[in-house]
Amino acid sequence: MYYNYWNLEKPPFDNVPDPSMYAECHTSMENAIAETLFAIEEGGECIAVIVGDVGLGKTMSLRMIIDSIAQDKYKIALITNPSTTFVQLMREIIGQITGKQCEEKKKVDLIEIFNKLLFKTIDEGKKVLVFIDEANAISSANLENLRLLTNMQDDKRNLFTMVLAGQMELARRLEQPKFANLFQRIGTYNKIEKIPSIDMVKSYVETRIKLAGGKRKIFTDDAFNIIWEHSEHGIPRLINKICKLALKAGETNGFCEINGEVIHQVGERFRKITGPAVQKRMPRKRPKEEMIPSSVEELEIVHEKVSVNQKEEHDEQLVEKWSMKEPSIDLPEENSTEEDSLSLNKNEYFEPFITQSSSCAMPASVINNDSLVQDDIAETEIGECKLRIILPSDLIQQAQSTTQEHRLKLAGAMAAKTLKENPQLTKSPYADPVSIWSEIRDLVLSKIG
16 A cells, blocks of 8 residues: 555555544644534534635544544434435434334424433433534424424523534525524534644645654655645645645655655646536527537538538538537646646656556557548557557548638647547546546647648
């Protein structure tokens, strides 16, 4: 395993809510945990709420809270998928508290069972705790039903505490006037923010390394500024993914430390993999008689019906119609360059990552209709995969009779189809589809231009 290479006992940056990997350097998260524990153990509150954007540590906070309380004093239910009916929600809560599957299906009976369970638990000297993660997924009706459960209390104390954790949508809903009755019952209300500074990010990374058994410095000082930038200024989930990928890259390439350049390469790769997809533009409506091919596959069908010996004017009109249509496959912008897309197979840090095994080498064909004369062949190697693209003569004739812009679009569509038909080209998670698409497009363009 890659972490053994760094003399670690376990993975330090897995994105799982493992309390043993908690790093005390995330101020807002520490405050949320401390105040929620107060609401449970001392404040006797009926509701505590933790909110925050994705990837900031809400689930980890819940696990830390559960791990911190005395297990012999509480009966705990943890709901991780609350987007269910209220009946299903109550059956899950009751089942976890009792340790037995609840078969009751009527809401009124479930509420009665829960009420009796609360008093029975109090008589045993314990208290019921209900934790609901992803609480932003709870319906408005179920939020109101959960509020009504808090009416179950005696004259001196609340009989249970409910902890809600969710994205900012939960906060916006709770603060609406129609939920004022519920909002007023919230005892502690915390928002988890990003890790606030580069120094705190450094402390977070180095603490996780130590908790995983590390006894030496792995990340150089210049790495943390770049981690900060590529983690969108301190999102723990992104920090974990970038650092984990960097450790794997270091193990693959035999590095003794992870410096800023390695982090930059990983961060760029990660950013492009997870960035927003290029939006497809809808074509303008055209009369039925002017319908144009909707994809490269449809373009092939058109070509099967067109003889090579037909007039050049027909070919020119066909290309003109095709060029007006945006390809149906998401493609990079036309002005994209290879510099805009990091090419890993040209980078010394990641070259072993994307090298395909020899077993994946196979010929590929973009358009190969028996009815068309195969006039030219474009061949290249991507990694260890040999690519062979057959270019029919009528396509070449069409391309040569139109503008450079139209040729670029046609070559791009053919490159996209090649990627679609040959998934081994992008089999590695670190292969850059944009760079490979660009390389194939340029190859085709050199032949048809």
